[in-house]
Amino acid sequence: MGEMEQLRKEAESLKDQISAARKAVHDVTLPEIVSGTAVVGRVQLKTRKTLRGHLAKIYAMHWGTDSKLCVSASQDGKLIVWDSYTTNKVHAIPLKSSWVMTCAYAPSGNMVACGGLDNMCSIYNLKGKDGNVKVMRELAAHTGYLSCCRFLNDSEIITSSGDCTCALWDIETGTQKTIFSGHMGDCMSLAVSHDFNMFISGACDYTAKLWDIREGACRQTFGGHESDINAIGFFPNGNAVLTGSDDGTCKMYDLRADQELITYQDPSIMCGVTSLAPSLSGRLILAGYDDFNCNIWDSLKAERVGVLAGHDNRVSCIGVTPDGMAACTGSWDSFLKIWN
Amino acid sequence: MAQGSRDQGGVGTADPDDDSPNMIVYRKIEDLVTRLQDEKAGGVPIRTVKSFLSKIPSVVTGADIVQWLMKNLTIEDPAEAIHLGSLIAGLGYIFPISDHVLTLKDDGTFYRFQAPYFWPSNCWEPENTDYAIYLCKRTMQNKARLELADYEAENLARLQRAFARKWEFIFMQAEAQLKIDRKKDKTERKILDSQERAFWDVHRPVPGCVNTTEMDIRKCRREKNPQKVKKSVYGVTDEAQTHSPVHTPSQPTRKATKEDVQKEISFLNTQLDRHCMKMSKVADSLMSYTEQFLDYDPFVTTPEPSNPWISDDTTFWDLEAGKDPSQQRVKKWGFSLEETLKDPAGRDQFLKFLESEFSSENLRFWLAVQDLKRRPLQDVPSRAQEIWQEFLAEGAPSSINLDSHSYERTSQNLRDPGRYSFEDAQEHIFKLMKSDSYARFLRSNAYQDLLLARKKGKSLTGKRLTGLMQSS
Numbered sequence: 001m002g003e004m005e006q007l008r009k010e011a012e013s014l015k016d017q018i019s020a021a022r023k024a025v026h027d028v029t030l031p032e033i034v035s036g037t038a039v040v041g042r043v044q045l046k047t048r049k050t051l052r053g054h055l056a057k058i059y060a061m062h063w064g065t066d067s068k069l070c071v072s073a074s075q076d077g078k079l080i081v082w083d084s085y086t087t088n089k090v091h092a093i094p095l096k097s098s099w100v101m102t103c104a105y106a107p108s109g110n111m112v113a114c115g116g117l118d119n120m121c122s123i124y125n126l127k128g129k130d131g132n133v134k135v136m137r138e139l140a141a142h143t144g145y146l147s148c149c150r151f152l153n154d155s156e157i158i159t160s161s162g163d164c165t166c167a168l169w170d171i172e173t174g175t176q177k178t179i180f181s182g183h184m185g186d187c188m189s190l191a192v193s194h195d196f197n198m199f200i201s202g203a204c205d206y207t208a209k210l211w212d213i214r215e216g217a218c219r220q221t222f223g224g225h226e227s228d229i230n231a232i233g234f235f236p237n238g239n240a241v242l243t244g245s246d247d248g249t250c251k252m253y254d255l256r257a258d259q260e261l262i263t264y265q266d267p268s269i270m271c272g273v274t275s276l277a278p279s280l281s282g283r284l285i286l287a288g289y290d291d292f293n294c295n296i297w298d299s300l301k302a303e304r305v306g307v308l309a310g311h312d313n314r315v316s317c318i319g320v321t322p323d324g325m326a327a328c329t330g331s332w333d334s335f336l337k338i339w340n
Numbered sequence: 341m342a343q344g345s346r347d348q349g350g351v352g353t354a355d356p357d358d359d360s361p362n363m364i365v366y367r368k369i370e371d372l373v374t375r376l377q378d379e380k381a382g383g384v385p386i387r388t389v390k391s392f393l394s395k396i397p398s399v400v401t402g403a404d405i406v407q408w409l410m411k412n413l414t415i416e417d418p419a420e421a422i423h424l425g426s427l428i429a430g431l432g433y434i435f436p437i438s439d440h441v442l443t444l445k446d447d448g449t450f451y452r453f454q455a456p457y458f459w460p461s462n463c464w465e466p467e468n469t470d471y472a473i474y475l476c477k478r479t480m481q482n483k484a485r486l487e488l489a490d491y492e493a494e495n496l497a498r499l500q501r502a503f504a505r506k507w508e509f510i511f512m513q514a515e516a517q518l519k520i521d522r523k524k525d526k527t528e529r530k531i532l533d534s535q536e537r538a539f540w541d542v543h544r545p546v547p548g549c550v551n552t553t554e555m556d557i558r559k560c561r562r563e564k565n566p567q568k569v570k571k572s573v574y575g576v577t578d579e580a581q582t583h584s585p586v587h588t589p590s591q592p593t594r595k596a597t598k599e600d601v602q603k604e605i606s607f608l609n610t611q612l613d614r615h616c617m618k619m620s621k622v623a624d625s626l627m628s629y630t631e632q633f634l635d636y637d638p639f640v641t642t643p644e645p646s647n648p649w650i651s652d653d654t655t656f657w658d659l660e661a662g663k664d665p666s667q668q669r670v671k672k673w674g675f676s677l678e679e680t681l682k683d684p685a686g687r688d689q690f691l692k693f694l695e696s697e698f699s700s701e702n703l704r705f706w707l708a709v710q711d712l713k714r715r716p717l718q719d720v721p722s723r724a725q726e727i728w729q730e731f732l733a734e735g736a737p738s739s740i741n742l743d744s745h746s747y748e749r750t751s752q753n754l755r756d757p758g759r760y761s762f763e764d765a766q767e768h769i770f771k772l773m774k775s776d777s778y779a780r781f782l783r784s785n786a787y788q789d790l791l792l793a794r795k796k797g798k799s800l801t802g803k804r805l806t807g808l809m810q811s812s
Contacts, residue, residue, distance in 0.1 A: 271427060332554075
């Protein structure tokens, strides 16, 4: 037997053992445990604000930590920081490259970041001395498009890329401190844990991976999806991972049981999931789809309990404020809507 | 593809041929549409309808389609069925015979099914030359029903300018296509003409309509056969391939190397050592978490006094930012030490309590290390030394209690100080606070007062007296 064959056989046998270990702890399913709980009632969220100003598809949005300011990125080549409560534009930042795919707000509120087909993550200082917003750093090293970025603090940022890797950067020196490689397909999105020690990534190899930021190592891998994972997020308790995929389903994986807990699907859903965000308690999961709507799922019972309908094109991004008060959806129809 | 290996995201299991991300969705819809058309298997009735002077072949009403969707997909709300039907129409699988706009209506409007040749799963990306041939062909026909719409006439004019030099070629192709079409039977032609028109309604939509063929630019590279010459609807080869910025040759999906597999094996070995928690336990903790926080979830429980987004009254936010935390907020601190420390007011109260017990150094150390992790790199070494001096060095003013093992590790880490030098120590101190001071904090008068909203300064006897006085 060739060496490659032998190695593959070894890998397969280990996988079988791991599957067996997972089955051993699978003493009950989530639906069984929650069978006694009532479905959370019908959830009807209404559009409270519409943020108008972008002239082309919106690809990403991210809430600031104050739950009022948010940043959005559009293919019209602009990054807009909104005071979503008053619907005023606080900053309208013109970008060098209009093919932007992601944006992020620093927890401190001092910076925003964005990136896309230029393969770079550009950091903008919002609190410059003369009041102008300028590029602070251009983080270049990825060999593929920048699909997502998230700040750890004002000095560190994590990025995911179409080159199948994620990276931790030191913003001041503009260098990659750690490269997280292991995915076999474009990394599409990432989410950082509440304690900033770990992050999760979803990729076009249909898997999600949990990474230890400090060690630079992949701790766990979750599979089961049948197509690209476009969206990923932590469950609020930090112990579970939510994913949304082009196969039209969302899944929840538990970190401690090391396996899938439940799938959120419906035979009448015939389009991919583009984005997702849990509500503050985690009981509700808001997911954006290609069919222009968002579905609200009861996370425990895996039933649809509401719909956000109002966009005229694909919902590309969704975010729930840190205080849980409102959800924001961004769409290819160039509008952002605030719901609750 | 082996499902088992897919579950664990094995190396090299993604099939490059199935790479197009929309395929799964297309297959789902195609299964549905096939069932929809299968009259023998409970599909919708497809009829030839007599119209004024002629017959309209092979049509079904929108209402019939909506009914079928509701029944076969157990959809209760007709609006949902219409929405799904419009999604299917938008992709071109069904189309209204008298409208360029592809939506489904729940009435007597007539719809027809698209030919599988034109289905989106065939990865059509028709060139403008094909579109020009089509529009040109339309102008050669005398039928009133085939007259160009305004936007089509505009498109044709634009294409004539763009292809001025090769218009003769396009004209000839259009004539050739017309010749082929004319050979067909009248009824068949009606159907084929409408299907061809619906195809172009998808790929060159009416201005203002959503173009459902638009792809997420992140996925464009991975469309099926991106390198091959795009096939023409009318069998025309076009040398001048347009190269949009997103259609640059992509890296083929990575093939696994020996190193990849070896890495995977060592990863799998560590996985095997992991302790998996039982599903029942995990599910229980998930349930209790959501239950605990349901009262704090504004989408489920209306916040007090009101949700600023709904009432336009920012009192809720003003209170949150203020000095006096609400009872509800204080209650949350009791859920876990993490919750207490997440809330600035909680941190303050806990710190005050620890100061009263002369044991605040633990929390101050923990906070200092949290801050260190966010500092700019250049500040880290000096700050780390300061923390060591304040909390850990011999004779430190705020000396904390560390076990010898953590102490050794930390002092070693400080030879090359970094953001995570105090990680072990911080974890140890956190556990200490959790198991010891935190529990006492929750039992303390200070916390209980806040929890039960007992105002400071008013004694119970004072209250009783006033109560007596009022009742007599």
